[in-house]
Amino acid sequence: MTHFALTIIGRDRPGIVSQVTEILYRIGCNIADSTCTILGGQFAMILILSHPEYHDREGFGEAFAPLEETGLSVFLRTLKPGGEIHCIDRGEICMISVYGADKPGIVYRVAKELGDRRVNITDLNTKLVGSAARPVYVMMIEAVLPEGTTVEEIDGMIGALREELQVDISVRSITPVEL
Amino acid sequence: MAVRDIILYPDPILKTVCAAVPHIDAASDALVQDLLDTMIDSGHSVGVAAPQIGVSSRVVVVDVSGSKLGRNNNHGQLVLINPEILERQGSETMREGCMSVPDYTGNVIRATEIVLQFLDRAGTERVIKASGFEAVAIQHEIDHLDGILFLDRVSSLKTDVFRRK
Numbered sequence: 553m554t555h556f557a558l559t560i561i562g563r564d565r566p567g568i569v570s571q572v573t574e575i576l577y578r579i580g581c582n583i584a585d586s587t588c589t590i591l592g593g594q595f596a597m598i599l600i601l602s603h604p605e606y607h608d609r610e611g612f613g614e615a616f617a618p619l620e621e622t623g624l625s626v627f628l629r630t631l632k633p634g635g636e637i638h639c640i641d642r643g644e645i646c647m648i649s650v651y652g653a654d655k656p657g658i659v660y661r662v663a664k665e666l667g668d669r670r671v672n673i674t675d676l677n678t679k680l681v682g683s684a685a686r687p688v689y690v691m692m693i694e695a696v697l698p699e700g701t702t703v704e705e706i707d708g709m710i711g712a713l714r715e716e717l718q719v720d721i722s723v724r725s726i727t728p729v730e731l
Numbered sequence: 732m733a734v735r736d737i738i739l740y741p742d743p744i745l746k747t748v749c750a751a752v753p754h755i756d757a758a759s760d761a762l763v764q765d766l767l768d769t770m771i772d773s774g775h776s777v778g779v780a781a782p783q784i785g786v787s788s789r790v791v792v793v794d795v796s797g798s799k800l801g802r803n804n805n806h807g808q809l810v811l812i813n814p815e816i817l818e819r820q821g822s823e824t825m826r827e828g829c830m831s832v833p834d835y836t837g838n839v840i841r842a843t844e845i846v847l848q849f850l851d852r853a854g855t856e857r858v859i860k861a862s863g864f865e866a867v868a869i870q871h872e873i874d875h876l877d878g879i880l881f882l883d884r885v886s887s888l889k890t891d892v893f894r895r896k
Contacts, residue, residue, distance in 0.1 A: 730827075730830060
């Protein structure tokens, strides 16, 4: 079965999810994984879909035109076979909190340190909080460490960034406990 | 005795309130042994509740002594029959998963300290105070006896610091 990635974004208002999912339901799509959230004033949806008969974007025809007409932007991507399967990393999972006075480059510098060490970011969100006069930048990263790398090592590695960026950074293990 | 298969959701037994054990006898002892065998055989489990092996009875076993999070603060192997949490204190968030709900984890807020009353394997009335990871594991397992899964207690989809008061 072919899988697709559907991305939708538009000014937040009630009813977007029902509008989108009604179309998907009526054309016979199955929603596998999805995440929907508010970013700024925008509502963003990312969905992994499958359809028993559609093998490419053309199969959907004009199904999403009503969404565009109500001000939503729609992007559909056909996944290569196996592209819907999540490869489980075996390493330790950690949460990295970064927060401090807002300045350019915080995301890039932290992400580069992690990427250079093969740390796989699985979730990242940032938010500007505090007052307009004294904005505070908050970034939360969930990441999987390469096997054999410890949370303490990562903490030590990105420690230099605390000084360089003048931000606070904490790293802690959040490896799930199966009970 | 026997290592039993772990029952997976959506089996309705996992959403059922289990019956109290009326008396300690050979049957309750056999159930305890099966729970222990199943927990030990899994190699990584720190607790199993009776409904997870298909028995709707208020019995759980817990042992966090072999886990990184619980090895320094535990009561060893616990057999809890008709357990009841008398007091709860503090709260902490932990990323939980469950053998009965594979491939999904969620942040759950649990009490950090509990006072627990239960019958042990021999039927003796006991009261203990548990804390840290052991307390979390006990709360998770006792939830199973009330038909509550960790999915019913997931605390937030977004990081709490983003929540505006």
